[in-house]
Amino acid sequence: MIVGLLIITSANGQIKIGENPQNLDPASVLELESTSRALVITRVTDTQMNNIVPLRGALVYNTDQECIHYYNGIGWVNICEALDNSFTTTTEAIVNTASEDNTIAITQVDDNYNFEVNQIRGENVVPRTLFGSNLAIESITDQELQNGSVTRAKLAEGSTGISGELLRWDGAVWTLTNENSLNISEVDGEIGNEVTGPADGTLELSGGGITGNPFLLDVSPDGITNAELADNAVTSNNIFDGTILDADIAAAAAVQGTKIAPDFGAQNVSTTGTLNSGSATIAGTISSTGTATVGANTITNIDGANGQVLTTDGAGNATWQNTSSAAVQTTTAIDGNGLAATPLDLADNAVTSVKIADGAILDADIAAAAAVQGTKIAPDFGAQNVSTTGTLNSGSATIAGTISSTGTATVGANTITNIDGANGQVLTTDGAGNATWQNTSSAAVQTTTAIDGNGLAATPLDLADNAVTSVKIADGAILDADIAAAAAVQGTKIAPDFGAQNVSTTGTLNSGSATIAGTISSTGTATVGANTITNIDGANGQVLTTDGAGNATWQNTSSAAVQTTTAIDGNGLAATPLDLADNAVTSVKIADGAILDADIAAAAAVQGTKIAPDFGAQNVSTTGTLNSGSATIAGTISSTGTATVGANTITNIDGANGQVLTTDGAGNATWQNTSSSTVQTTTAIDGNGLAATPLDLADNAVTLPKIADGTAAGQLMQWDGINWVLIDDGALDVTDEIVFKGRVLAASGVTGAYTINDPTITATSIIQLTVEENPSGNPIIIQLTNQGLGTFSVQINEFTGPGFTEINANWQYIVVNP
Numbered sequence: 164m165i166v167g168l169l170i171i172t173s174a175n176g177q178i179k180i181g182e183n184p185q186n187l188d189p190a191s192v193l194e195l196e197s198t199s200r201a202l203v204i205t206r207v208t209d210t211q212m213n214n215i216v217p218l219r220g221a222l223v224y225n226t227d228q229e230c231i232h233y234y235n236g237i238g239w240v241n242i243c244e245a246l247d248n249s250f251t252t253t254t255e256a257i258v259n260t261a262s263e264d265n266t267i268a269i270t271q272v273d274d275n276y277n278f279e280v281n282q283i284r285g286e287n288v289v290p291r292t293l294f295g296s297n298l299a300i301e302s303i304t305d306q307e308l309q310n311g312s313v314t315r316a317k318l319a320e321g322s323t324g325i326s327g328e329l330l331r332w333d334g335a336v337w338t339l340t341n342e343n344s345l346n347i348s349e350v351d352g353e354i355g356n357e358v359t360g361p362a363d364g365t366l367e368l369s370g371g372g373i374t375g376n377p378f379l380l381d382v383s384p385d386g387i388t389n390a391e392l393a394d395n396a397v398t399s400n401n402i403f404d405g406t407i408l409d410a411d412i413a414a415a416a417a418v419q420g421t422k423i424a425p426d427f428g429a430q431n432v433s434t435t436g437t438l439n440s441g442s443a444t445i446a447g448t449i450s451s452t453g454t455a456t457v458g459a460n461t462i463t464n465i466d467g468a469n470g471q472v473l474t475t476d477g478a479g480n481a482t483w484q485n486t487s488s489a490a491v492q493t494t495t496a497i498d499g500n501g502l503a504a505t506p507l508d509l510a511d512n513a514v515t516s517v518k519i520a521d522g523a524i525l526d527a528d529i530a531a532a533a534a535v536q537g538t539k540i541a542p543d544f545g546a547q548n549v550s551t552t553g554t555l556n557s558g559s560a561t562i563a564g565t566i567s568s569t570g571t572a573t574v575g576a577n578t579i580t581n582i583d584g585a586n587g588q589v590l591t592t593d594g595a596g597n598a599t600w601q602n603t604s605s606a607a608v609q610t611t612t613a614i615d616g617n618g619l620a621a622t623p624l625d626l627a628d629n630a631v632t633s634v635k636i637a638d639g640a641i642l643d644a645d646i647a648a649a650a651a652v653q654g655t656k657i658a659p660d661f662g663a664q665n666v667s668t669t670g671t672l673n674s675g676s677a678t679i680a681g682t683i684s685s686t687g688t689a690t691v692g693a694n695t696i697t698n699i700d701g702a703n704g705q706v707l708t709t710d711g712a713g714n715a716t717w718q719n720t721s722s723a724a725v726q727t728t729t730a731i732d733g734n735g736l737a738a739t740p741l742d743l744a745d746n747a748v749t750s751v752k753i754a755d756g757a758i759l760d761a762d763i764a765a766a767a768a769v770q771g772t773k774i775a776p777d778f779g780a781q782n783v784s785t786t787g788t789l790n791s792g793s794a795t796i797a798g799t800i801s802s803t804g805t806a807t808v809g810a811n812t813i814t815n816i817d818g819a820n821g822q823v824l825t826t827d828g829a830g831n832a833t834w835q836n837t838s839s840s841t842v843q844t845t846t847a848i849d850g851n852g853l854a855a856t857p858l859d860l861a862d863n864a865v866t867l868p869k870i871a872d873g874t875a876a877g878q879l880m881q882w883d884g885i886n887w888v889l890i891d892d893g894a895l896d897v898t899d900e901i902v903f904k905g906r907v908l909a910a911s912g913v914t915g916a917y918t919i920n921d922p923t924i925t926a927t928s929i930i931q932l933t934v935e936e937n938p939s940g941n942p943i944i945i946q947l948t949n950q951g952l953g954t955f956s957v958q959i960n961e962f963t964g965p966g967f968t969e970i971n972a973n974w975q976y977i978v979v980n981p
Contacts, residue, residue, distance in 0.1 A: 177942065177962060184944050185960060185967040204231075212239055365391055395761060404764055409773050410751060411758030418760045418769075420785050427771030429546045429792070434778035441786045442804055447522060447793030456801040458815020475834060477820030485854055520809060522793075576700045587616050587623035592717060594703040601704075611742040613731060629751045647714055649688055649697060902928070904977040915959040915969035919976065922953050928978050930955055935973040945974055 179187040181197040188194065195202055207215070209227045219236035230243035270277045321328040321339055331340040361368055365386040370378040412418060449455075455462040459479040467473070467483020474484040496513035499505040572579040576596040584600020591601035602623065616622040688698050696707065701717020708718040711729055733739040763769070806813040810830040818824070818834020825835040847864035850856040870880075878889045902923040911917065934945040942962045949956040959974065960967035 177964070184946070187962065187966065189965045400764060404767070407758045407763050407767070408753070409769070410755050411753045412763070413756040413759050416758070416760040417781070418763060420783065422760070422763055422765055422767055422769070423774060424768040424770050425785060425787060426790070427774065427776050430772065430774075430776040432776040432778070432783070434783045435780040435797070436778065436782035437784075437801070439782065439784040439801070440788075442788050442807075444788060444790055444807060445793075446790070450793075450795040452797045458803060458805070459817035460815070473824060475818040475820070475822050475824070477818060477822065479817050481824070576698065577696075587621065587625060592701040592703075592705055592707070594700060594705075596700050598707070611740060613742060645712060647695070647697070647716075649699065902978050902980050904975070906975045907973070909971040909973050912959070912971040915971055916948075916956065917959075917974070918954060918956045920954045921978070923980065924950070924953050924955055924978060925980060926950065926952060928955075928980050931977040931979070932957060933975045934959060935975070943970070943972060945972075 177187055177189075177191055177193070179191070179194040179196065181195050181200065183196055186196075203224075205223045206226055207223050209225065212223055212225055212232060215221075215223070215234075217234050219234055221234040223232055223239075224230075225232050225239075225241070228241055228243070230241050232239040232241055234240075266280065266283060268277075268279045325341065328339045328341055330337050332338075361380065364383055365388075366380050367383045367386075368378060368380060370376050372378045452464060454464045460475060460481055461479050462473065462481045463483070465483075468485070471483035471485055473481050475481045496510050496518075498508045498510045500507075569581060571581045577592060577598055578596055579598045580600070582600075585602075588600035588602055592598045613627050615625040615627050688695050695713055696715045697717070699717070701707070702719075705717040705719055707715050709715045730744055732742045732744045803815060805815050811826055811832050812830050813824065813832045814834065816834070819836070822834035822836055824832050826832045844850075844858065847861050848858050849861045850858045873889055875891070878891060880887050881890050882888075903921055905919075907917055907919070928950070930947060930950065932945045932947060934943055943959060944962075944967075945957055945959050947955060948958045955978075957974070957976075959970060959972050961970045961972075962968075
């Protein structure tokens, strides 16, 4: 029930609010009476109060000071402080070491506060009030003097009439010393005249030792000898470029990374140490069994539970956290709604070509019986070994390297055995197409270290490893007419495009390194490197011999000389023993491990393909860009810069606690705020996405823009007991909350008493009463005196002094049923 009051005041009127309005003291202007309600005066802050300049005696309640203030005509006074008389003092001295101002010590004991002088600072002393007589001897030490407090004006004057005196410490005290007593050699103003000359021939002295021509020291020509050179003073720049190769470098040399060309081609780079780099671009897959650090962010190597997301705590630690249990929006590519009953799943046929990241399919992903068509495979395997236990069929094959076979090899009518001969034996034909290893002649020949063996049967002559190189054959020296009729003309001399024709040739088969598990068979000749092997069988006992021009024929053995190429000088007899030709010493002739890091030029840029990429436990470091194919890192990935995976750039700036790594769709991954742990929400969403407080729509979150549009103008939403439905406004049965209202004339009342009867009135109806102005101008009040089912009564009184008088007056009412 609500009681409405209207109080009209006159210039000399009185007002009473609350209970017993008929009892108003004649001396009161305003009276408040209530046993259940309180008077609340104006509530203001410090700033608001200080902006008010009221009449003297005004009252406010200061919410900052939490106390009533009154205005004394000059300023606002805090009543709480003005009336507080609990502050007393005592003469008892108690030191307060925790006081803010060390000059006065204040200590509280119960309700008493003790004051005493504590420490007097320089700023507390009146200038020129302390004299020497006030200070004890040696009472002022460096602890009492502030830095910079002793100025020149504070120093005592020197000896009267003597200028140039200096303060000098004699080991015990500061004394006055004349500058003439100081031992100063430079007194003539000539700079440089103290140099007397170099101690030996490494330096030379020039100049006259006078102003404008001072003495100068310089290094003498050839003055620096081994005696003056420090260890390692001769840098690698003094070593002839290009002479140092891989095998010449000591195993412990630790060649600096800046001296190595960082392109390792298709080789695997391996180290159990730490891999440090600047920006790293990896075209394949990054794999790490340890943690991965990007900037200040450490990504755990512990796998999260199903459905968790990677979240940072703001201290550089990324861990797996639970997501919300609420459902998510999906496209038709995803089955399910994300709840426990129907978890999200990839829809059938949802993975199209565009959904698969380039290069993401590995060998293990393809079924063993998939039988991928050869037309779908790029046939260039780079430096990889190609292996098959089946039959290798091809058209013409060019192999640039070595042909290797674990079975026999048939060239024309010659079958070459796959059984290795004894040390020093030669491959010999029996004239019937069978080539076997046989001992050579028993005669001996003179050789150099370029030839292995001594020419006897036990150790027949053999060319040392790597003694014959292709550079020993003069470029362009072999002409077409020099090649045997049965030899294969080089492919570079033949137009290689044969269209759809079958190609048949008795020429050379060249290829890269080939390993064939079966038998090599050829009806023509076979060329290995520069050597052409004939397809004509030799006579019994002959040996396959080269003429030094790339032609291998069957020849009788010799008891005096050996067949050589141009890589060997001499003929093997005593007068001209075999010797290695000029420039025949390649890098393999240098003792392994003889070359150290300092011997390699700083700009040598050794090709990565010439370096074994396994660095063991060494740390590999570069400030350049690290490019590789797929990279598997068994330890921890650490980067102080950003990390780029595919098109995604991961920031090296640590996120705040609870943020998650989020992409903007343009390749930039940044840390974004979640609700508190896992997902990013606005104030429209309650919860933090964890199991204890799952995401939920916040109260009042559904605003008008969030509600879907209706289908026709004037529609309303109504709850039908199950759902919200759209209805036409004409179908709505609306009952006005105001059940009735009216105006009552003064004449219908009896001494201010009125009764209204209506069946719509209830005991809980809200009744608003308004009394109209009385012509006399005295204050009047209207009060609800009774309310029940179907009726209510009011009483009107006028204040005429010294009390109230019951009168009739015009009034109005409004009855509302809640």
